[in-house]
Amino acid sequence: MNLASRASRLVVQSSLMVALMGLGVFSVLHPYLSDDEDLYKQGRIDEVVSQGPVTVQDIEWKLDSMKAYTAILNEDGEAIQLDAPAGSIFVLATLTVTPRKGLQLDDQGFSCDADLRDSKGNTWEDTQATGYPLPTFCGDDDHPFTMDKPGKVAKVYIVPKSVVPDLIGLTVEDFYIHRRVLITP
Structure with a gap:
């Protein structure tokens, strides 16, 4: 066997080995990298929007402000009592x-959940602050919503003081199409 023949055979064998290793790695990792539902459950953010507006699940969202306080005041200027550590x-x-076309309004209300998120992936759900001047959920009888008409809502979150900078x-x-949008202030 001459040197050229050996070299070409070595090149073919090396190429085949690299191709097979690549196929093996792809076969092993593909279920983990492409499982949309698992990635969604792990907290994947699909889109980042500065203030908005952005439409998710037939609701157009726009973040007007986000501020930290030591107390939340009611309409009379008194602190609202919330169960907080x-x-x-x-x-x-x-x-x-x-609310946009396609959303079902029940008694002029609908579900509008938004979680607070930090840079480490931690999330907090909002809490109801009865007596706040704005509604704290989108099903308030005193503040009905109308299709295609903007309305204001306040979300109150209780967080440890140490996470505020994050x-x-x-x-x-x-949830149905596994899409999560982060709205930044």
């Missing part, structure tokens, strides 16, 4: 939400 901070997010925005999501 010592050392907690209240984060108040004010949003403009617009807060990055609110996440809104559509």
